[in-house]
Every structure is written in structure tokens, then in C-alpha cells.
Amino acid sequence: MSQSSQSLSREARRLSINERVELVEDLLDSLDTPDATLDAQWGEEAEDRLDAYRRGELKALPLAEVLGKYLNN
Known part of the structure; x- marks a missing residue:
């Protein structure tokens, strides 16, 4: 880092x-x-994922479970 920084x-x-x-x-x-x-x-990717979820091709997880995976480590 420079002296100025x-x-x-x-x-x-x-x-x-x-x-x-x-x-x-x-x-x-x-x-x-x-x-x-x-x-x-x-x-487009977000729309594709939402469509796949609505068709039952993707599973959703509760937010608490997702956050717990990262916050408890």
C-alpha cells in the first residue's frame, strides 16, 4: 500500500x-x-431457476438452514 493510501x-x-x-x-x-x-x-438465469422451481425440478431450503450452513462454521 502506498504512503498516500x-x-x-x-x-x-x-x-x-x-x-x-x-x-x-x-x-x-x-x-x-x-x-x-x-x-x-x-x-434470464433467475427466471430459468424460478421456472424450474415451479416445475418441481429444484428444491428450496429454508433461509435459516442456508444461513446456518455459513454462520455456524
């Missing part, structure tokens, strides 16, 4: 928690370039 990091750590969260969200947003083609592909 280190200095910014030290300064950012002086911010309140809420301000730091807002800063992180802003920085992450700056990395996320919209891609209409990719968004359309994900939309």
Missing part, C-alpha cells in the same frame, strides 16, 4: 462507524461498473 486509511479510521460504512459502500460502488449484457444474462 496508508494516510487515507488512517484518516478513514477516525470516522464514525456509520461514516466508514458509507465510505466503504461508496468505494465498492466505484468498482462496480454496470454491464447491461451481464445483467440481462443474470435476469
Whole structure:
């Protein structure tokens, strides 16, 4: 990390928690370039999965079970 980055990091750590969260969200947003083609592909995938679920080809799990798999490890 450059000295400039280190200095910014030290300064950012002086911010309140809420301000730091807002800063992180802003920085992450700056990395996320919209891609209409990719968004359309994900939309199609979501529709395909929903259709498969409705046809009984995919099984759904309770949210608590899914989260428990990741939070209990």
C-alpha cells in the first residue's frame, strides 16, 4: 500500500462507524461498473431457476438452514 493510501486509511479510521460504512459502500460502488449484457444474462438465469422451481425440478431450503450452513462454521 502506498504512503498516500496508508494516510487515507488512517484518516478513514477516525470516522464514525456509520461514516466508514458509507465510505466503504461508496468505494465498492466505484468498482462496480454496470454491464447491461451481464445483467440481462443474470435476469434470464433467475427466471430459468424460478421456472424450474415451479416445475418441481429444484428444491428450496429454508433461509435459516442456508444461513446456518455459513454462520455456524
